[in-house]
Amino acid sequence: MRAQFVLREIGIGLRRNLTMTVAVIVTVAISLALLGTGVLIRQQVETMKDFWYDKVEVTVYLCGEVSRRPSCARTAVTQEQRDQLLAELSATPEVDTVFYESQEAAYALFQEKFADSPDLVDNVSASALPESFRVKLKDPTKFEVVAAAFDGRPGVEEVQDQKALLQPFFRILNRVQFFALVVAGLQLLAAALLISNTIRVAAHSRRRETGIMRLVGASNLYIRLPFLLEGVLAGLAGAALASGAMVAVKVFLVDRFLKPTFAFTAFVGWDEVLMLIPALFLTGALLAGLSSFVTLQRHLRV
Numbered sequence: 001m002r003a004q005f006v007l008r009e010i011g012i013g014l015r016r017n018l019t020m021t022v023a024v025i026v027t028v029a030i031s032l033a034l035l036g037t038g039v040l041i042r043q044q045v046e047t048m049k050d051f052w053y054d055k056v057e058v059t060v061y062l063c064g065e066v067s068r069r070p071s072c073a074r075t076a077v078t079q080e081q082r083d084q085l086l087a088e089l090s091a092t093p094e095v096d097t098v099f100y101e102s103q104e105a106a107y108a109l110f111q112e113k114f115a116d117s118p119d120l121v122d123n124v125s126a127s128a129l130p131e132s133f134r135v136k137l138k139d140p141t142k143f144e145v146v147a148a149a150f151d152g153r154p155g156v157e158e159v160q161d162q163k164a165l166l167q168p169f170f171r172i173l174n175r176v177q178f179f180a181l182v183v184a185g186l187q188l189l190a191a192a193l194l195i196s197n198t199i200r201v202a203a204h205s206r207r208r209e210t211g212i213m214r215l216v217g218a219s220n221l222y223i224r225l226p227f228l229l230e231g232v233l234a235g236l237a238g239a240a241l242a243s244g245a246m247v248a249v250k251v252f253l254v255d256r257f258l259k260p261t262f263a264f265t266a267f268v269g270w271d272e273v274l275m276l277i278p279a280l281f282l283t284g285a286l287l288a289g290l291s292s293f294v295t296l297q298r299h300l301r302v
Helices: 002-016 018-053 079-091 103-113 118-122 140-150 162-205 207-215 220-261 270-299
Strands: 058-062 095-101 132-137 156-161
Touching: 018 162, 018 220, 018 270, 058 079, 058 140, 079 095, 079 132, 079 140, 095 103, 132 140, 140 156, 156 162, 162 220, 162 270, 220 270
Parallel strands: none
Antiparallel strands: 058 132, 058 156, 095 132
């Protein structure tokens, strides 16, 4: 009987404040969707870092006839220097594999990469491109060890870490993630205020019923429970919409657009999305429950 009464009161409250309830659900959904987007962006950054950092190489550029660095002194690397560098690189504990790229191979790669710019290709010759050693490290974070050992050596023009080329891109993604989380935080605050206002209006519109219940000896929990559950249900409904949005992002944006378009990198998988959904429901329920509880403590005197 008591359960039926609580359910009836919840239904009455939702019908009386239908517009505000819908507004609460939409606001919570947008807030949690932004929060989920920020979390997914963070997961995407970590996924791409793991993917790319495992593939990046350290490039040891060798001196050529057109080199301008003081260490080269306009003298091309000798065969003896080349052999010594190869032997020492291969013997370095941090190095996994070493691949030699000649000027001709570098020029062929340059022609392939800039095939759409024939004027640029025509103005560059193989002698203008440096030969190099492509070094695969066992641990990509150990670049400084190789750089310290080989940078400035006779025959070496420059030691370059490809990981450094990716840092600006990851910084942009981190800023996007930060912006999404800030906006999500503001939206969550707005949702909490809207839930509080909705519960306050509901309590005011049913003050006669709550007064009667108080006179007949109903407990504080029994009187407040319908209002509390109204807020929690609205929060869960918003979380359901936000979870649907996360699934849609994964299916339509990631799987059907980004993966085919950018097949050279890795993207978040379903594991990350499925782990995020319970967190969204928990956040929605806690947000609505705490907002409702605080409001009832202040505005529903029983």
